[in-house]
Amino acid sequence: MARHTGVNRILIAAAISVLAGCASAPAPVATPEAMVVNKTGKALGSVQYQPCGANGEWAPLAGSALAAGASLRLTLPAACTDLNAYYADGKLAGQQRGVKREFPFEWALY
Numbered sequence: 001m002a003r004h005t006g007v008n009r010i011l012i013a014a015a016i017s018v019l020a021g022c023a024s025a026p027a028p029v030a031t032p033e034a035m036v037v038n039k040t041g042k043a044l045g046s047v048q049y050q051p052c053g054a055n056g057e058w059a060p061l062a063g064s065a066l067a068a069g070a071s072l073r074l075t076l077p078a079a080c081t082d083l084n085a086y087y088a089d090g091k092l093a094g095q096q097r098g099v100k101r102e103f104p105f106e107w108a109l110y
């Protein structure tokens with residue numbers, strides 16, 4: 001009987017190895033993105049950001065100029081971000097505060 005027990009242990013270990021090999025790898029985490037949609041009828045000159053609660057200067061997001069009727073996907077630069085959108089003439093078009101990477105975000109400016 002001791003012989004069968006050893007064989008059973010080997011079979012169980014082999015089955016566990018096979019099952020472990022079949023386990024799927026975790027899905028890759030998507031890059032956090034936000035969508036900005038310009039429905040204002042005017043061109044946006046830039047979308048600027050700063051980390052939530054910061055009191056420093058606002059930094060423009062690269063490639064954030066946006067024609068009227070166009071949309072833009074962008075990667076949020078911080079875990080929590082405050083956003084300002086400016087028309088091409090420099091006037092404020094809109095604001096968003098507390099935008100977090102872990103939540104889907106779409107901002108339509110009217």
